[in-house]
Amino acid sequence: MSGVRNLSAALRRARVPRTRIIARPILPQSSCATVLRSFTTSSAARADKQIKYTSDAYPNLKRDSKFAEISADDVAFFKELLGSESAVIDGVTTDATDDIEPFNSDWMRKYRGHTRLVLKPGSTEQTSKVLKYCNDRKLAVVPQGGNTGLVGGSVPVFDEIVINTSRMNKIRSFDxxxxxxxxxxxxxxxxxxxxxxxxxxxxxxxxxxxxxxxIGGNVATNAGGLRLLRYGSLHGTVLGLEAVLPDGTIVDALSTLRKNNTGYDLKQLFIGSEGTIGIVTAVSIICPPRPKAVNVAYFGLESFEQVQQAYLAAKGQLSEILSAFELMDGRSQGLVIESTGNKHPLEGEYPFYCLIETSGSNAEHDMAKLETFLENVMGEGIVADGVLAQDETQFQALWRWREGITEALSHLGGTYKYDVSIPLSDLYLLVEDTKARLTEMGFVGDDESFPVRAVVGYGHMGDSNLHLNVSVRHYNKDVEKAIEPWVYEWIQKRNGSISAEHGLGVAKREYIGYSQNETMVKLMKQLKAVYDPNGIMNPYKYI
Amino acid sequence: MSGVRNLSAALRRARVPRTRIIARPILPQSSCATVLRSFTTSSAARADKQIKYTSDAYPNLKRDSKFAEISADDVAFFKELLGSESAVIDGVTTDATDDIEPFNSDWMRKYRGHTRLVLKPGSTEQTSKVLKYCNDRKLAVVPQGGNTGLVGGSVPVFDEIVINTSRMNKIRSFDxxxxxxxxxxxxxxxxxxxxxxxxxxxxxxxxxxxxxxxIGGNVATNAGGLRLLRYGSLHGTVLGLEAVLPDGTIVDALSTLRKNNTGYDLKQLFIGSEGTIGIVTAVSIICPPRPKAVNVAYFGLESFEQVQQAYLAAKGQLSEILSAFELMDGRSQGLVIESTGNKHPLEGEYPFYCLIETSGSNAEHDMAKLETFLENVMGEGIVADGVLAQDETQFQALWRWREGITEALSHLGGTYKYDVSIPLSDLYLLVEDTKARLTEMGFVGDDESFPVRAVVGYGHMGDSNLHLNVSVRHYNKDVEKAIEPWVYEWIQKRNGSISAEHGLGVAKREYIGYSQNETMVKLMKQLKAVYDPNGIMNPYKYI
Incomplete structure (x- = not known):
């Protein structure tokens, strides 16, 4: 790919052979932090090492004695009800440890439960009967989708029954x-x-x-992702849902209407509830026409001030076709080079990089807008250097400089990850302040004697969503104590969110007070008690 | 404006003098059904006629004896608390009938209450103290914003105290x-x-x-309007809100963050709750950049099948710049001609008309897209005739053919209005079926002896939102009985909504069962009981 002088060349090229402009209907698989390939790599690398039990990592969590223990009779009931061998993984009356393990632990290998029973209902009705039984018997449960979460929300802590949605996998309709x-x-x-x-x-x-x-898990955790900037949050796009309450009630709010003002919009409560008031069994969602043209540009910038200027320029000039504005700091890109050995797309080194994606219905118009934008940000000296993807391969390659960060970090040891929202002007200050603090305390250095390898920042600039990552050579309690709760206090002072898109789960449950006031927490607990009076739904997590 | 042959001319013109393309930052004031000028006209015309009390129009509604009567002591308390003469309109200890009347009745002159007290708190804290007092004393209240609703939700039925938000009118911040x-x-x-x-x-x-x-009323009623198609619903754009619960609790959920996954998204419950669980006192909302270019086209079409084809073509080809797709049937446009005497923009008469608006960041690109779209829909014979606004005056004039329908109807007598959502393919069938039914029953005719003048349909095609209007020479119980509940049953069979954007209020409260199942209604009542155990918030309405 081309360097600073080549951007103009790239622009010239883009102007001439229009056919070379990428016009691809399928968007790339890209990431906030969860690149699942890294799971395989990591698990292979650490195959010899057992995952620590969450109950050991969080010794203040105690199994609540109000919950019943699973009996052989319970298992028999579920086998009879679900009527299929594959729908019940029974570690109660048989030894099924190996089969159960993937449902007991998360892909990051950070959380691990003690469950001995996994149920996979095949329908909403079966889910209803399973939940009603559990509620009557006071058996705690953990709803689980693809188990790709980052906060330990979808795996048990103790012996909660896993209710996995993988067998409910039909597309019901599309209009x-x-x-x-x-x-x-x-x-x-x-x-x-x-x-x-x-x-x-x-x-x-x-x-x-x-x-x-x-998609049920996406809705239950209110997943944000890469293009929220363009298509909005699930609170706006989800038109309806079907869910099962702990007492077996089927909430049929599966409307396909864009407008329906007939009462409280109760479905909203399930969006982001992380399986604590019910199990989402189906979703109705409004989907936009697929863009006919998608472009990606990648920039180097000299300061965060200029990143903000570039963002404002993109918002103003790319406006309705802007579909992603991603930020990566210099250190994060250095780690990707270190980990992959790939040649960086830009010649020089910069403290900040941005990836901008446009999606639209007319490739020529989009390219013209992008060119105007590029001329503006380069002419004004906002952007120091940049490249524009000229084909599908380059498109994917540029996205990998954003996507590859999590994987790069996972190869280099442990990572303390913080997924936060901060008002835009202060977004990167958190990374600088964290780095300064840990450096002052003597934790950061290039040689192996320092616990901290790097403090990096990247994220969804367009949503004011920063991923702060502290890369450590090994997990270290002193480093952890230096970061927490300091980082949460820092965010609270700026009215930010301690969990922008990953949710609360086990990881953040104790820290909700930094982003929600006492009244809100009280109202949330009140709501939880209304929907789940026995408290069987995903206990030890959330609020 | 130009006819069918002139559309090509209009296109040619549009191609040459680019400066003539409208590039206006301010969008027109346009309407679903509420053009407030018609209020003035109508009230002048009917100044001699008293508005019927809602309690008389709905004799099944009885004042709930659990509510206290307002005493002179209560009034003294509120005067002391609010500390301003203008903040309390006291019809309890003084004769203030004339001052109170505008707060007691709605602009359509369909609903009228018996309140003797209007309070206008000047802050969230004052609202909190007012509500706590009312809750303790079991005084029923009606939250009221601009009082522009269409279902009687913002005026009292009996002696509920009106809590009007007009004195809380500051913009707090913009980033x-x-x-x-x-x-x-x-x-x-x-x-x-x-x-x-x-x-x-x-x-x-x-x-x-x-x-x-x-805007508080907009949020409390989950207003939809003209550009939901483009900018999405308030459930997606409202980032936070501040509200006061009946017990005086201030719900401070006024986040300005786009992403914040720290617990249940309780603010969603207030969006569309019509003042039944609390009073919204402030709103935080994400606003898009103002479009630099806005265009409007107006078409005549031969069938509803072709309207659907035009909509699909617009969705596919105008895609990210499409900001409104409005439908008007021939009869509705005929009534506008009849009422205003204006010359229609198209030469011929058509059974259907559409208004399409685009909004974008680049006038040339938008016009090019619009031209391609026009060539396509005219070339394919989907659209029979059309005009394109060439300047601001024409832009406003074309919108008036959509906006003017409500006003035209109001000049011609009474109107039975239904604001409904129906799956797109059946959207217009409701108008045809209603017309056929009323004609068969002998209600429809051109001369004065027939109660029904016309059955018309128009609305937000892009949101599957139809406004069915039955224009009557005078209100007629037999006509009403012929329409209701038949119309609701018709909608229920197609899983539509009996209230797309206007809400429930008094008008639709009894009919919620046609759009929500028993479980949903039960869950809504449960929620109402949690937030408003004394039931003081906007009683006799909603669920």
């Missing part, structure tokens, strides 16, 4: 005129998107785990 | 980088939009009542 898709919760995001691609539509959510995550 | 506006509930929608226009942004909601309605 091309309205763009409304209705599908079971267990449909994999990528499957849904491929189905839509064949019908010239797009799933209005895209994230790195798309090959594994379930 | 140009993120586009997030924070403003008091009592800010008028048009004021908010003008404030944003000066800062190159747009309020992501537009409706006919914008000159009077409050």
């Amino acid at each position: 091309e005129a309205s763009g409304v898709l209705v599908a079971d919760a267990g449909v994999i995001l990528e499957t849904a998107d491929q189905y839509l691609a064949e019908r010239n539509h797009l799933f209005p959510l895209d994230l790195g785990a798309k090959g594994s995550c379930h | 140009e980088a993120s586009g997030v506006l924070v403003a008091d509930a009592g800010v008028i929608l048009e004021t908010a939009d003008q404030y944003l226009a000066e800062r190159n942004h747009l309020f992501p909601l537009d409706l006919g009542a914008k000159g009077s309605c409050h």
Whole structure:
């Protein structure tokens, strides 16, 4: 790819052979932090090392004695009900440790539960009967989709029964005129998107785990991802859902209407509830027409001030075709070079990099807008250097400089990850302040004696969403204590969010007070008590 | 304006003098059904006629004896608390009938209450103290914004105290980088939009009542309007809100963050709750950059099949710049001609008309897309005739053919109005079936002896939202009985909504069962009981 002088060349090229402009209907698989390939790599690398039990990592969590223990009779009931061998993984009356393990632990190998029973209901009705039984018997449960979460929300802590949605995986309907898709919760995001691609539509959510995550899980965790900037949050795009409450009540709010003002919009409560008030079994969502043209540009910039200027320019000039504005700092890109050995697309080194994606219905118009934007940001000296993808391969390659960060970090040891929202002007200050603090405390250095290898920042600039990552050579309690709760206090002072898109799970449950006031927490607990009076739904997590 | 042959001429003109293409930052004031000018006209015309009390029109509604009667002591308390003469309109200890009347009745002159007390708190804290007092004393209240609703939701039925938000009318903050506006509930929608226009942004909601309605009321009723198709619903654009619960609790959920996954998204419950669980006192909302170019085209079409084809073509070809797709049937346009005497923009007569608006960041690109679209729909014979606005005057004139329908109807007598969502393919069938039914029953005819003048349909095609209007020479119980509940049953069979955007209020409260199943209604009642155990918030309405 071409360097600073070559951007003008790239622009010239782009102007002439219009056919070379990428016009691809399928968007790339890209990521906030969850590149599932890194799971395989990591697990292979650490195959010898057992994952620590969450109950050991969080000794303040105690199994609540109000919950019943699973008996052989319970297992018999579930086997009879679900009527299929594959629908019940029984570690109660048989030794099924190996089969159960993938459901007990997460892909990051950070959380591990003690469950001995996994149920895979095949329908909403079966889910209803399973939950009602559990509620009556006071058996705790953990709803689980693709198990791709980052906060330990989808795996048990103790012996909670895992209720996995993978067998509910049918697309129920799609209406091309309205763009409304209705599908079971267990449909994999990528499957849904491929189905839509064949019908010239797009799933209005895209994230790195798309090959594994379930759309029900996406809705239950209010997943954000890469193109929220363009298509908005699930609170706006989800038109309806079907869910099962702990007492077995089937909430049929599976409307396919864009407008329906007949009462409280209760479905919203399930969006982002992380399986604590019910299990989402189906989703109705409005999907936009698939863009006919997609472009990607990658820039080097000298300061965060200039990153902000570039963002404002993109918002103003690319406006309706802007579909991603991603930020990566210099250190994060250095780690990708270190980990992959790939040649960086730009010649020089810069403290900041941005990836800008446009998606539109007319390739020529989009390229013209992009060219005007590039001329502006380069002419004004906002951007120091940049490249523009000229074909599909370059398009994918540029996205990998953003996507590859998580994987690069995972190869280099442990990572303390913080997924936060901060008002835009202060977004990167958190990385600088964290680095300064850890450096002052003597934790950061290039040689092996320092616990911290790097403090890096990247994220969804367009959503004010930063991923702060502290890369460590090994996990270190002193480093952890230096970061927490300091980092949360820092965010609270700026009215930010301690969890922008990953949710609370086990990881953030104690810290909710930094982003929600006492009244809000009280109201949330009140709501939880209304829907789940026995507290069987995903206990030890969330609020 | 030009006819069918002239559309090609219009296209040629559009190609040459690019400067003539409209590039206007301010969008027109346009309407679903609420053109407030018609209020003035209608009230002048019917000044001699008293509005019927809602309690008389709905004799099954009885004042609930659990509510206390307002005493002189209560009034003294409120006067002391609010500390301003203008903040309390006291019809309890003084004769203030004339001053109170505008708060007791709605602009359509369909609903009228018996209140003797109007309070206008000047802050969230005052609202909190007012509500706590009312809750303790079991005094029923009606939250009221601009009082522009269509279902009687914002006026009392009996002696409920009106709590009007007009004195909370400050814009609190606007951040140009993120586009997030924070403003008091009592800010008028048009004021908010003008404030944003000066800062190159747009309020992501537009409706006919914008000159009077409050943004708090918009949020409380989940207003839809003209450009939901483009900017999405308030469930997606509202980032946070502040509200007061009946017990005086201030819900401070006024986040300005686009992503914040820290617990249940409780603010969603207030969006569309019509003042039944609390009073919205402030709103935080994400606003898009103001479009630099806006175009309007107006078409005549031979069948509803072709309207659907035109919609699909617009969705596919105008894609990211499509900002409105409005449908008007021939009869509705005939009534506008009859009422205004204006010359219709097209030469011939057609059974269907569409208005298409585009909004984008580049006038040339938008016009090119529009031209391609026009060539396509005219070349394919989908559209029979059409015109394209060439300047601001024509732009406004074309919108008036859509906006003017409500006003035209109001000049011609009474109207039975139904605001419904129906799957797109059946959208217009409701108008045809209603007309056939009323004709068969002998109600429809051209001369004065027939009660029904016309059955017309128009609406937000892009949102599957139809306004079915039955224009009558005078209100007639037999006609009403012929329509209801038949129309609701018709909608229920097609899984539509009996209230797309107007809400429930008094008008639809009994009919919620046609759009929500028993479980949903039960869950809604449960929620109402949690937030408003004394039931003081906007009683006799909603669920």
